[in-house]
Amino acid sequence: MRLRTKIAALCAVVLATSLSACAPGSPQSDAGPSAPASVDFNSFKGQTLTYVYFTDGPDEQATKDMIAKFEAATGAKVNLQIVAFANLATSLQARLSAGNAPEVARVTDWHPYADKEVDFKQYFGSGFPSEFASGAAATAMDSTGRMLAVPSDVTINGPMINVDAFKKAGVPVPAKWTWDELVADAKKVAAANNMPYAFAIDKSGNRLSTILSQFGTVMIGPDGKNALDKDKAAKALTFFTDLVKSNVSPKDFWLGSGSKYTGANEIFLAGQVPVYLSGPWQVGAFAKSATFNWAAAPNPCQERCGGFPGGKFMIAFKDSKNPALAAAFVQWMNRSENQREVDKTAYWLPTRKDLTDSGVTYANRQSDMSSFLSQINETPSDTWTDANSPAFTASATALISETDKVVAGQQDVRTAVENISAAIDKAIKAAGS
Amino acid sequence: MSAQTPSTLAQRSGSANPQQPKWTSTGGSAPSTGAVVRATLLIAGAILVVTPVLWAAMSSFKTQAELAQTPPTLWPNHPTADNYTSGLQAFDFVHFLTNSIIVTVSATVLTLIINSMAAYALSKYNFRGRTVLFLITLSTIMIPLQVILLPVYQVIASFGMVNSLWGLIIPPAATPTGVFLLRQYMLSLPDEMIEAARIDGAGEFKIFLRIILPLSRPALAVVAIFSVIWRWNDFLWPLIVAQDESVQTLPVAIARFASQQAIPFNQILAVSVVTILPIIVIFLFLQRHIIAGLAQGSIK
Amino acid sequence: MSVMAPARARGFRGWMRGKNLAPYLFVLPNMLIFGVFTIWPAFNGFNLSFYDSSNGRTYRPVGTGNYTNILSDSQFWGVVQHTVLFTLGFVVLSTVLGTALALMLNSQRRGRGALSAAYFLPVLISPVVVGIIWKAALDRTTGLVNQVLSAIGLGSPGWLVDSSLSLISVILVGTWIHLGFYAVILISGLQAIDTSLYEAARMDGASVWQSVRLITLPLLRPTLMVVIILATIAGFQAFDFVYTLTGGGPVGATTLIIQYIYENAFSYPIQYGLASAAAVILFVVVFAVTFINYAIGRRSESI
Missing domain, CATH: 1.10.3720.10 (MetI-like)
Structure with a gap:
């Protein structure tokens, strides 16, 4: 009995102290806008920066080569940390919440870390954004005009096709096609080549948004409001989920990967599908490891043409150990000659104004890169604001999970569209607060 | 910090010698039907348990194309150590x-x-x-x-x-x-x-x-x-x-x-x-x- | 079992009386680490569940808001359902199979070492690798399992991609991992049983099954309780092998509570409040289930 009271007392004391203790986490220190900082590239000798990076293949070596040049030029050391894309956000969040911010990271969405990011204008002046193509620069600015990220490459989604398989089936590669034509052709080619599937697409909200856009709608409009046209979205999702349900597009792939991002590149590389909707970041890897002839093909048109944009950004963290070095590294990597050099071997599309004007000459696969590049002009402008909205990532997560449920037969398309629309509202609200 | 608990937790203060498990009937006589069934079950179970690991080990010698092949192959057709050399390189x-x-x-x-x-x-x-x-x-x-x-x-x-x-x-x-x-x-x-x-x-x-x-x-x-x-x-x-x-x-x-x-x-x-x-x-x-x-x- | 120190320890009172610091110094290192890294965080976990954060860095107090939110979160209830089903299936299957295996192994003499080693193998493999291996073996079209099944005309079920099968697959793989470990514990329990009881039973003409039912199982009960408690805790904790096996899919059908906590805490969009509330709920449940298990075990023992 006495013991029990003792324990109770002990618990009470510990509980009381812990409850009355101050709120968890560190107090927010926001010093507000500070004076422009100057960067002296000669001052970094012997200093180290950590760069958290994810890779799609050959860009890894291109980046490493460029890093070696940076190290030689400045005497600084770069600690490159490669994480899987599926774990990128988790890894960064865990680092930030433990006060272990890396200096630099490569991300597809910089908004979640906005409170911790360096404003590049402070280091490189208010003219810095104009070094980049205006569309790309706009995607890196927040609503108050700070430049919180540097666009390092742009991407545009589009299909890649197995040319050998098309030839064998006697199906010409069209210069323009609709979704129905694409599926019909793909089915013919798959049948002629004994391939189990006709069409594959990455399990990704960004890729699925391509189909949404081609059917005429985006999730978040240029005004930052919910722009999902429910009828058009329902049409798009019905079309897509029917493909997956009937295993024209691999159903096991779609269902077998949980909630995580998964690429369908292995299915295409294994010669199991003639048409694969992905993006130019695959070009380098395919050039290296595809055992058949392949090519980039135009996006199918339905209500609209073109693909869906995406981009990769480099961000620098304010409360990392060396934010000045971080900013300097990002700027250096995206200087004209350096970006061109990486783009060439990594098969990236440039973001800099001078490079988009002059164009980049790739080591090979030039025509495929041009094909992707030409898709940019056909892509509707509201897709850019959609893809770069702070609410996009959360909305895209819902787009995938609700589509999942339709594919698994757990709900109809109408319900899915309603849920997606509600999730978009929620994401917009969360991003605004 | 793991939660596994040893069997002591509820072990009564047993007095038996742990090294002598002898309640079986397998004296020196010919094995009974029970013993045969038991041995068969045990061996079949052991094979079931070990096979997936062995199969994965075999598959690690297959090429990417062979691994994706349907129907799958049991043994690698063209065993290659490439996976090991390039895997361990990365x-x-x-x-x-x-x-x-x-x-x-x-x-x-x-x-x-x-x-x-x-x-x-x-x-x-x-x-x-x-x-x-x-x-x-x-x-x-x-x-x-x-x-x-x-x-x-x-x-x-x-x-x-x-x-x-x-x-x-x-x-x-x-x-x-x-x-x-x-x-x-x-x-x-x-x-x-x-x-x-x-x-x-x-x-x-x-x-x-x-x-x-x-x-x-x-x-x-x-x-x-x-x-x-x-x-x-x-x-x-x-x-x-x-x-x-x-x-x-x-x-x-x-x-x-x-x-x-x-x-x-x-x-x-x-x-x-x-x-x-x-x-x-x-x-x-x-x-x-x-x-x-x-x-x-x-x-x- | 004696939980309290034996009475004879009192004989040392003389040595201990006064300012003898020895016992305190002996417990200090352990209790310091224990206090800082287990006890304090455990209490702090309760505290944390009254705050929310969308980035793991800045927190705002929300009172009991996390609990009302989580209780109305349909995903949470799905996760609870999967976790309970998984744990039930896993506990029953691994206990029953573990007991059968222990009984058979214990009476097997020839090749026992090799057999034990085979059954113990999965215990040694990192659960992450277990997930990778079984993901390959259970693949609908290229996996070993369906290769065998279709060879004998049983079709090729989608073990990991069919919502109605995937949880069963996860239970089976979980059992595969732990079976050998539980069997070893149960064997140690079997070996503690007085062999003369069996001889007496045999002389009375009892069959093998009768002696198992009337002697072995009742006397094995304490060890069985341990295995059941272990399996219950392992069931509620399952995460690592599921993460590489199904990633929680298809459509969340195998997302268990730990993955829910992990993803809400560390993946975007972060909902720290939900994660910490779920952790507190899990703690209370695990504690209660274990305690009930233990209490039932002890009571039936004393009857």
């Missing part, structure tokens, strides 16, 4: 193995030291607070690290132990299970020896070191085995704490490797096989001791 196996060994060995040593000291005090001294300490220890056997993941992470973050091997070694070291096991074992050691040593003028720590520890060897062995298995296979905790490749252990590194888009699955299989090998070799060498030790040490 995956710094030796480095992660070293980290795993450092973490496993030092965490186990630390666990053995602090657990046995605490167990000694809790079993052989009468002091104020002893019962409370013991009950707290006992009740936390049930708290898996997973449920206090976030607050523990914050604690090690405030100590600056994130992204260091210390963060992997120290927090899980004070296993309640180990304290409990060792205490139960030490209770059975005779007090007279301690008393005699004190009369001879031996210091408290010397008694612990020279008398108690050697006598507790079987229980220490069990705790060591538990600890090695736990720490070697730990995943969630190192996944969050070890953020740089430089401090990652094998399971974390494999998981990262496996979810990297640019890595084909046959290479992932090859790397997995390589990571299984060391622990299986160690096990086969020590098998007798490990299984006998688990059976013996947890029964005392």
Whole structure:
């Protein structure tokens, strides 16, 4: 009995102290806008920066080569940390919440870390954004005009096709096609080549948004409001989920990967599908490891043409150990000659104004890169604001999970569209607060 | 910090000799039908258990195209070691193995030291607070690290132990299970020896070191085995704490490797096989001791 | 079993009386680490569950808001359902199979070492690798399992991609991992049973099954309780092998509570409040289930 009271007392004391203790986490220190900082590239000798990076293949070596040049030029050391894309956000969040911010990271969405990011204008002046193509620069600015990220490459989604398989089936590669034509052709080619599937697409909200856009709608409009046209979205999702349900597009792939991002590149590389909707970041890897002839093909048109944009950004963290070095590294990597050099071997599309004007000459696969590049002009402008909205990532997560449920037969398309629309509202609200 | 509890928890003070399991009917006569059925079941079960591992090992020699082939092949048609050479090129196996060994060995040593000291005090001294300490220890056997993941992470973050091997070694070291096991074992050691040593003028720590520890060897062995298995296979905790490749252990590194888009699955299989090998070799060498030790040490 | 220290320890009172610090110094290192890295965070976990954060860095107090949110979160209830089903299936299967295996292994003499080693093998493999291996073996079109099944005309079920099968697959793989470990513990329990009881039973003409039912199982009960408790805790904790096996899919059908906590705490969009509330709920449940298990075990033992 006495013991029990003792324990109770002990618990009470510990509980009381812990409850009355101050709120968890560190107090927010926001010093507000500070004076422009100057960067002296000669001052970094012997200093180290950590760069958290994810890779799609050959860009890894291109980046490493460029890093070696940076190290030689400045005497600084770069600690490159490669994480899987599926774990990128988790890894960064865990680092930030433990006060272990890396200096630099490569991300597809910089908004979640906005409170911790360096404003590049402070280091490189208010003219810095104009070094980049205006569309790309706009995607890196927040609503108050700070430049919180540097666009390092742009991407545009589009299909890649197995040319050998098309030839064998006697199906010409069209210069323009609709979704129905694409599926019909793909089915013919798959049948002629004994391939189990006709069409594959990455399990990704960004890729699925391509189909949404081609059917005429985006999730978040240029005004930052919910722009999902429910009828058009329902049409798009019905079309897509029917493909997956009937295993024209691999159903096991779609269902077998949980909630995580998964690429369908292995299915295409294994010669199991003639048409694969992905993006130019695959070009380098395919050039290296595809055992058949392949090519980039135009996006199918339905209500609209073109693909869906995406981009990769480099961000620098304010409360990392060396934010000045971080900013300097990002700027250096995206200087004209350096970006061109990486783009060439990594098969990236440039973001800099001078490079988009002059164009980049790739080591090979030039025509495929041009094909992707030409898709940019056909892509509707509201897709850019959609893809770069702070609410996009959360909305895209819902787009995938609700589509999942339709594919698994757990709900109809109408319900899915309603849920997606509600999730978009929620994401917009969360991003605004 | 794992929640596994040894069988001692509810073990009655049994008196039988653990090394003589002889209730079977297999005297010297011809095997009965029962014995044949049993042996068949056991062998069939063992094959079922082992086959997937062997199959994965075979598959790690297949090419990417063969791995995706339907219907699949049982044996690799054109066995290739490419997966191993290119897999290990992209995956710094030796480095992660070293980290795993450092973490496993030092965490186990630390666990053995602090657990046995605490167990000694809790079993052989009468002091104020002893019962409370013991009950707290006992009740936390049930708290898996997973449920206090976030607050523990914050604690090690405030100590600056994130992204260091210390963060992997120290927090899980004070296993309640180990304290409990060792205490139960030490209770059975005779007090007279301690008393005699004190009369001879031996210091408290010397008694612990020279008398108690050697006598507790079987229980220490069990705790060591538990600890090695736990720490070697730990995943969630190192996944969050070890953020740089430089401090990652094998399971974390494999998981990262496996979810990297640019890595084909046959290479992932090859790397997995390589990571299984060391622990299986160690096990086969020590098998007798490990299984006998688990059976013996947890029964005392 | 004696939980309290034996009475004879009192003989040392003389040595202990006064300012003898020895026992405190002995417990200090363990209790320090234990207090800082287990006890304190455990209490702090309760505290944390009254705050929310969308980035793991800045927190705002929300009172009991996390609990009302989580209780109305349909995903949470799905996760609870999967976790309970998984744990039930896993505990029953691994206990029953573990007991059968222990009984058979214990009476097997020839080749026992090799057989034990085979059954113990999965214990040694990192659960992450277990997930990778079984993901390959259970693949609908290229996996070993369906290769065998279709060879004998049983079709090729989608073990990991069919929502109605995936949880069963996860239970089976979980059992595969732990079976050998539980069997070893149960064997140690079997070996503690007085062999003369069996001889007496045999002389009375009892069959093997009768002696198992009337002698072995009742006397094995304490060890069985341990295995059941262990399996229950392992069931609620399952995460690592599921993460590489199914990633929690298809459509969340194998997302268990730990993955829910992990993803809410560390993946974007972060909902720290939900994660910490779920952790507290899990703790209470695990504690209660273990305690009930233990209490039932002890009571039936004393009857």
